[in-house]
Amino acid sequence: MAADREQVYIAGVAESPLGKVADHTELSMVALAAREALGEAGMTLKDVDGLFVNYMGEEGSVQVGEYLGIQPAYADSTDIGGASFEAFVNHAFAAISSGRCEVALIAYASRQRSRRGRPRQMGTDNYTLTGQFEGPYGLVMPISHYALLAARRMHEFGITPEQMAEVAVTARNWAKLNPKSWIRDPLTIADVLASPMMCTPYRKLDCCLITDGGGAVVVTSKARARDAAKRAIRVLGTGESHTHWHASQIRDMTASPGAAAAQAAFGMAGIGPDDVDVLEPYDNFTGAVLQHLEDLGFCKRGEGGAFVEGGRLGPGGALPSMTMGGGLSYCHPGALGILLIIEAVRQLRHEAGARQVKDARIGVAHGIGGVIHSSSSTVVLARE
Amino acid sequence: MSDKTPEARAEPFGDPLSAPFWAAAERRELVAQRCEACGRYQFYPRPFCLSCNGDRMAWATVKGTGTIYSQSVVHLAAIPGFEPPYTVAVVALDEGPHLTTNIIGGASAIGDRVRLAWRPREGMPPLPVFEKEEKR
Numbered sequence: 349m350a351a352d353r354e355q356v357y358i359a360g361v362a363e364s365p366l367g368k369v370a371d372h373t374e375l376s377m378v379a380l381a382a383r384e385a386l387g388e389a390g391m392t393l394k395d396v397d398g399l400f401v402n403y404m405g406e407e408g409s410v411q412v413g414e415y416l417g418i419q420p421a422y423a424d425s426t427d428i429g430g431a432s433f434e435a436f437v438n439h440a441f442a443a444i445s446s447g448r449c450e451v452a453l454i455a456y457a458s459r460q461r462s463r464r465g466r467p468r469q470m471g472t473d474n475y476t477l478t479g480q481f482e483g484p485y486g487l488v489m490p491i492s493h494y495a496l497l498a499a500r501r502m503h504e505f506g507i508t509p510e511q512m513a514e515v516a517v518t519a520r521n522w523a524k525l526n527p528k529s530w531i532r533d534p535l536t537i538a539d540v541l542a543s544p545m546m547c548t549p550y551r552k553l554d555c556c557l558i559t560d561g562g563g564a565v566v567v568t569s570k571a572r573a574r575d576a577a578k579r580a581i582r583v584l585g586t587g588e589s590h591t592h593w594h595a596s597q598i599r600d601m602t603a604s605p606g607a608a609a610a611q612a613a614f615g616m617a618g619i620g621p622d623d624v625d626v627l628e629p630y631d632n633f634t635g636a637v638l639q640h641l642e643d644l645g646f647c648k649r650g651e652g653g654a655f656v657e658g659g660r661l662g663p664g665g666a667l668p669s670m671t672m673g674g675g676l677s678y679c680h681p682g683a684l685g686i687l688l689i690i691e692a693v694r695q696l697r698h699e700a701g702a703r704q705v706k707d708a709r710i711g712v713a714h715g716i717g718g719v720i721h722s723s724s725s726t727v728v729l730a731r732e
Numbered sequence: 733m734s735d736k737t738p739e740a741r742a743e744p745f746g747d748p749l750s751a752p753f754w755a756a757a758e759r760r761e762l763v764a765q766r767c768e769a770c771g772r773y774q775f776y777p778r779p780f781c782l783s784c785n786g787d788r789m790a791w792a793t794v795k796g797t798g799t800i801y802s803q804s805v806v807h808l809a810a811i812p813g814f815e816p817p818y819t820v821a822v823v824a825l826d827e828g829p830h831l832t833t834n835i836i837g838g839a840s841a842i843g844d845r846v847r848l849a850w851r852p853r854e855g856m857p858p859l860p861v862f863e864k865e866e867k868r
């Protein structure tokens with residue numbers, strides 16, 4: 349049994365406004381989510397002494413700290429892309445268990461849909477390595493980058509477009525059960541395969557949404573988690589890693605930093621993939637989910653395509669995954685990682701309504717970041 | 733780096749480490765760093781060898797032949813100067829390094845043998861791209 353100090357909990361979670369947000373800024377969205385998540389934890393902004401944010405300005409925690417009136421004892425604006433948020437749970441665990449802070453607030457919001465701010469070209473500064481060696485080739489960020497990974501996966505393992513499309517259909521089947529999903533219309537594999545080609549092998553419906561959204565997560569000590577208004581969920585294991593920035597620096601495009609992150613998280617938790625009741629994988633592209641399933645050990649390398657067939661990840665399937673509808677159908681505000689944690693916690697609290705996975709006890713959130721799967725991070729959570 | 737030829741001091745992009753690469757590109761020669769101690773090629777350039785920690789890095793001309801490691805045909809008109817469809821790729825050079833690049837001159841597939849070609853650029857050194865080997 350871990351010492352009390354090494355028992356760390358998620359005591360509150362909340363989404364910011366989602367979808368198309370006209371009446372807020374990113375900062376006010378973060379403020380609303382933070383207040384709601386802290387309310388679940390039985391706390392207010394005044395209790396926060398650790399602040400963890402990414403993408404919220406040049407000096408993220410400084411700017412969000414000012415807006416929220418927080419003067420943290422522990423600040424972290426680590427940027428490993430969309431995977432930052434699972435990594436923040438890892439960092440918050442270390443900070444809390446070593447006594448550096450006691451109430452960690454992780455927060456994020458984006459209005460990338462409303463502001464149409466997402467750049468498509470990278471490496472426009474010729475001084476940089478990206479500008480010299482990648483920018484001049486017309487890569488469309490990040491679709492063509494992830495398409496390179498999927499194309500290699502198809503070549504090595506015989507993965508089919510139908511298998512990747514099944515991931516999009518699965519996400520949609522969950523989204524139908526979530527009133528907050530951006531899109532809830534029926535979707536078939538044929539629909540995905542008939543959608544416009546973007547960057548081979550990816551078609552429009554293999555790619556995630558572009559929406560506004562965000563959220564907040566409160567991580568705290570066992571002692572402070574006792575105040576929570578809702579059931580606190582134990583953080584059993586965490587891990588993170590990154591391997592490359594440029595496409596040319598990837599030696600093996602069917603491997604990823606996710607294997608190291610997952611191994612660290614499961615190792616710390618002392619459990620394995622067979623123990624997982626609900627999975628929240630970062631589904632920015634359909635093919636990425638196959639990589640995650642292999643990295644997390646749910647199937648062998650190269651078998652992710654066959655694994656997802658027949659609705660195995662869908663409602664009623666053996667491994668319920670993307671249960672809020674995922675980045676493919678629910679919400680993808682530029683960085684999805686924080687929403688994966690929020691959904692995993694709700695599933696483990698048994699408050700997910702029509703999409704609730706029965707008796708869920710162990711949940712995993714698995715994030716990725718970078719324009720070409722540079723980084724990964726894994727959080728293993730438990731209902732006690 | 734020991735390379736002190738005059739052209740190596742020209743820095744078209746303000747990057748002193750990559751200057752010899754672009755100077756060679758002006759001559760339509762593709763070069764990569766090669767460690768004199770362990771023989772490994774290293775791309776892009778660093779001040780020493782990441783494999784063996786060796787200091788003596790020389791620029792070696794590579795054959796300009798390789799295999800398509802992965803590729804994607806872009807059907808989006810999202811990047812100025814690129815008219816779809818066009819092919820972005822990672823090519824594995826026979827000497828070892830991978831390069832992000834374009835495949836020009838028609839349809840291609842992962843595993844195809846390719847050879848070096850050069851794309852001229854206004855006011856900048858030409859850019860290494862690749863074409864299928866059997867095409868001339």
Ligand SMILES: [Zn+2]
Pocket residue numbers: 767768769770771772781782783784785786
């Ligand atoms: Zn060496």
